[in-house]
Amino acid sequence: MNVGSISRFVLAHKKLVVISWIIIFAVAIATVGNAVNALSQDFSVPGREGSQTNEEILATYGNGGPNTPIVPVVTLPDGVTVDSPEVQAELVALFTNLKEAAPAARIASFATTGDRAFVSDDGRTTFGLIFVPTGSGFASAPEVEAITIALSGATIAGEPVRITGIQQLSEGSGGGGDSSVLIETLIGGVGALIVLIWVFGSFLALIPLLMAAVAILTTFLVIYGLTTVAEVSFIVQFLVSLIGLGVAIDYALLIVTRWREERADGHENEVAVQRAMETAGSAVVFSGTTVAVGLFALVVLPVPFLRSVGYGGMLIPLVSVVVAITLLPVLLATIGPKLDWPRLRSGNQQSRAWTKWAELVVRFRWIAAAGAIGILTLLIIPALSIQIGDPTANSLSKGGEAKEALHALETSGIGPGVLLPFEVLATFPDAASVDPSAAVAAFTPLEGVRGAVAPEGESWRQGSTAIISVMPSVDANTSEGRDVLDIVRSTARGLEGSVRVGGPAAENADFIEAVYGNFWLMLALISVVTFILLVRAFRSILLPLKAIALNVASVAAAFGVMTFVWQEGHGAGLLWGLTATGAIVSFIPLMVFAFLFGLSMDYEVFILARMREEYDAGHDTDQAIIRGVGLTGRLVTSAALILFLAFAALGSGPEVFLKIFATGLGAGILIDATIIRGILVPATVSLFGKWNWWLPARLERFVPHPPQLDRIAPVVAADAD
Secondary structure (H helix, E strand, O other), X not given: OOHXXXXXXXHHOHHHHHHHHHHHHHHHHHHXXXXXXXXXXXXXXXXXXXXXHHHHHHHHHOOOOOOOOEEEEEEOOOOOOOOOHHHHHHHHHHHHHHHHHOOOOEEEEHHHHOOHHHEOOOOOEEEEEEEOOOOOOOOOOHHHHHHHHHHOOXXXXXXXXXXXXXXXXXXXXXXXXXXXXXXXHHHHHHHHHHHHHHHHOOHHHHHHHHHHHHHHHXXXXXXXXXXXXXXXXXXXXXHHHHHHHHHHHHHHHHXXXXXXXXXXXXXXXXXXXXXXXXXXXXXXXXXXXHHHHHHHHHHHOOOHHHHHHHHHHOHHHHHHHHHHHHXXXXXXXXXXXXXXXXXXXXXXXXXXXXXXXXXXXXXOHHHHHHHHHHHHHHHHHHHHHOOEOXXXXXXXXXXXXXXXXXXXXXXXXXXXXXXXXXXEEEEOOOHHHOOOHHHHHHHXXXXXXXXXXXXXXXXXXXXXXXEEEEEEOOOXXXXXXXXXXXXXXXXXXXXXXEXXXXXXXXXXXXXXXXXXXXXXXXXXXXXXXXXXXXXXXXXXXXXXXXXXXHHHHHHHHXXXXXXXXXXXXXXXXXXXXXXXXXXXXXXXXXXXXXXXXXXXXXXXXXHHHHHHXXXXXXXXXXXXXXXXXXXXXXXXXXXXXXXXXXXXXXXXXXXXXXXXXXXXXXXXXXXXXXXXXXXXXXXXXXXXXXXXXXXXXXXXXXXXXXXXXXXXXXXXXXXXX
């Protein structure tokens, strides 16, 4: 893509460009609500036993399957047990009332089955399982509210009935269930404005925010069109809003900063715009393309929702690039000088502090490289013990009724395993032969299984099928719980007929097996395409190889931080009041890798592109490093801080998976902007010397030549009056 030609075209057709963007922006504002509502919540893994079983359960019974149950819990007073006739009568009345309030739900309890698996050994604590249908869109099923109302104020033997469950615990993880992506974006936007005011010291701080607003809403508009032909995951809305906020501001920040620098050097305004686009604009195009490649690589994974994150997420940097190379130069050429007031900072972007720092790193290159590698190694070590899976139930909430009910299950000896029962679907030759008793008898004595029930009635038996609920005694999201799942699956395969294991834990296990078995393919695709792009950007073989290696190290360090803070719990309690999750949510490492691999290239391109420019201008390698870092250090720091604030806003959401995701992205950006780009990049470039710039002669014709900035002249506007 010839950025210079594009900038000349848009500067010659300013009115056309502005009118076009006004129309697009207006349509985007009008349709953003519809775009969000059109997003999908499907997390299934096609072709796998867990997902297929869950889909069949939902299709046949209308509830359960991938949905976790609501679990009402009551602990009776001292000296009172469930064997009391009065208590039994109250329990029967309670669950009868629940069935009447939510007829589409599937319910099992001691009152409805008489099975002691629902009762603690001392007889004082009992619980029930209520499987509800899937809600419409982002709303909960109506049965959830009906059950909540029916249980509100309910008591057994004078003791309250408390509600828990995976969803109920997640809603109590902090931040409030009403948190929206809009609020989080506004939080990130306010933080970004403060940083931009510090960078520019003028009303120019508003331009990157305007670019971000246009890019974010336009991306939603494009995604809305995409939803008409393909499913796009609801996770994309968070990525568009918050990643888009950071990326769009970063790209505008780079171009506006270079424009001010060119004006400070005495160039006319439009010439300054064109020079900025030829240099910083080209870096933005390479950077945005690399980010898009990192996300698009997710399409190689055999999971529809991750694929949709790939092709939906790649639109974020691409649209941000389009806005940056079309609308932004027009604004700079027209109102830019007026907004550059009161100019509390000059247009000279060379930072004394960063220049001195670069001189220090170059002088002590071996020590700097060794120190940075040592720090990275310490950060990466925890990643070696990373466990992929869903968080344990205990880590999902820091308080409230759901947490109290879970505590009652744990202290009574029942344990958290009942919150994630395995949904076993047994299929028989015909309706007359439906008898799941043999399956129940096979599952009940298994090690790690608290009990197995298959109640009679149409809620549990439809046509020639029956559902058996197998309740593990340990949390199914722990390593012990996954072992129990393997035992249950093995037992199911040994039974006569078709007996398949579903439920959320089974589907998650299938997801991990399907996705991480193909991880190498995603890594290879990203590495190869990124290498080709960076060879063109840097006109070098060594710099792209080093960039890829450092990016992998940066992502590994981010994994280490996620593992240390969340899986092991060092910091989750201090920052969010939550306990160790025991695992990192299964899809997060993949998404963190895809995003960070691309996003960290922003800084790589920003810094190395400027080093390359200084080297081409006649400076030796060390001087090119010092000038390149001096001119981009403040920019990279500001850009990283803006992205970090966007991720901090993402972490303010109530869901634990968002907090873990934000931790990985935020840590990765800070590590990349400081240890990697601030120390290791200049140190290694200095160490490799002239080899940084080596490119085989036969490849010269495939890479673009440096822009001829001295030949740039003002553009005659084609749409001038």
